[in-house]
Amino acid sequence: MAEKLVSFPKLNGSNYDNWSFRMKLLLTKEGNWIAVAGTKPEPVTEVWKLKDEQALASIGLAVEDNQLIHIRKAKSAAEAWKALENFHVKRTLTTMVSVMRKICSLRLEKHGDMEAHVSKLAELFEKLHNLQPGKILDDEWLVAILFSSLPEEYETLVTALEARPEEDLTLDMVKGKLIDEWHKKKQRNGDEDDSEAVLYADSKTETDRCFFCKKLGHQKANCEKFRVWRAAKESVSVTKQPKAGTKQPKVVTKQHKANNVSQRNEDHSRSLLVAAIKRKNCGY
Structure with missing residues (x-):
C-alpha cells in the first residue's frame, strides 16, 4: 500500500531536499511521522512498534536501489531517516x-x-x-x-x-x-x-499592389511569380541557325591581319632583290 501511495520520484543522488519534504508529508498522512520525529516510549508499546515498522517500510520503498545501502542496517524508521540525512545533507x-x-x-x-x-x-x-x-x-x-x-x-x-x-x-x-x-x-x-499585426495589415494599400500578379502586399520587384517567369524567360536561348548552302562569313582576326602584312612585306623584299640582281647582270 505504501508503494502505491508514493506518487513522487524516489530518492536518488540529487533530489533529497524535495524528497524529504514529500516523504514527511506522506508519513504524516499515514500517521507514522511520530516514529521518526517523536520520542520512543519506554516500555515500547505495540502501537509504537507498528508505526515504526510501517514508517521504515515506507521509507525503504521510496528510495532508489542505489540508496538502500544507507538504510540496510537501520533498526528503526528514525535510524533510516537520520542515515539518509547524514549522507545527503553535508553541513560543511x-x-x-x-x-x-x-x-x-x-x-x-x-x-x-x-x-x-x-x-x-x-x-x-x-x-x-x-x-x-x-x-x-x-x-x-x-x-x-x-x-x-x-x-x-x-x-x-x-x-x-x-x-x-x-x-x-x-x-x-x-x-x-x-x-x-x-x-x-x-x-x-x-x-x-x-497591435503591430493590425497596423501591418492596415498598411497594405494600393501602393503595395504588384503590377505583375495584381495582388496586394508586395511590389513587382519582390513578386515570386515574376521571379519565376523571368528566370524561365532567361533560360531560353534564342539563336538563328544559318541556311543550308549559305557561305559563312570569314572571320578575320588581328593575328590574321598581322600575318598578311608580314607576307606582303616579305614578297616586296624578294621582288626588290630580284630586280637588283637583274640590273647588275645587264650592266645597269
Whole structure:
C-alpha cells in the first residue's frame, strides 16, 4: 500500500531536499511521522512498534536501489531517516559557500520567467536553511538578494517597494508583487504584438499592389511569380541557325591581319632583290 501511495520520484543522488519534504508529508498522512520525529516510549508499546515498522517500510520503498545501502542496517524508521540525512545533507563550510555562490550568481534575464526565478531562489534559500538548522534567515536579507537579481525593467517597482516600511517587506509579499508585475508585462507585450499585426495589415494599400500578379502586399520587384517567369524567360536561348548552302562569313582576326602584312612585306623584299640582281647582270 505504501508503494502505491508514493506518487513522487524516489530518492536518488540529487533530489533529497524535495524528497524529504514529500516523504514527511506522506508519513504524516499515514500517521507514522511520530516514529521518526517523536520520542520512543519506554516500555515500547505495540502501537509504537507498528508505526515504526510501517514508517521504515515506507521509507525503504521510496528510495532508489542505489540508496538502500544507507538504510540496510537501520533498526528503526528514525535510524533510516537520520542515515539518509547524514549522507545527503553535508553541513560543511564548503557546501554553504557553494549554495551561497549559486544564490548570488542567479540572475533573471530580461523578459524572463519570474515565477521560475522566484521558485529557484526559494529552493536555494531552503537549502541554505537546511544547512543551518535552528537558524532563521532574515526576510530583509532574502528580499535584498531577490531585488539584486532582477533586470532593469523592474527598477521602478523595486524603488516603490523599497519606499515601504521594512516591516511590510516580507519575502512572500515581495514575491507576490513581482509575479503580478511579470504577468502585467506579459499581457502588455501580447497586446503590443497584436497591435503591430493590425497596423501591418492596415498598411497594405494600393501602393503595395504588384503590377505583375495584381495582388496586394508586395511590389513587382519582390513578386515570386515574376521571379519565376523571368528566370524561365532567361533560360531560353534564342539563336538563328544559318541556311543550308549559305557561305559563312570569314572571320578575320588581328593575328590574321598581322600575318598578311608580314607576307606582303616579305614578297616586296624578294621582288626588290630580284630586280637588283637583274640590273647588275645587264650592266645597269
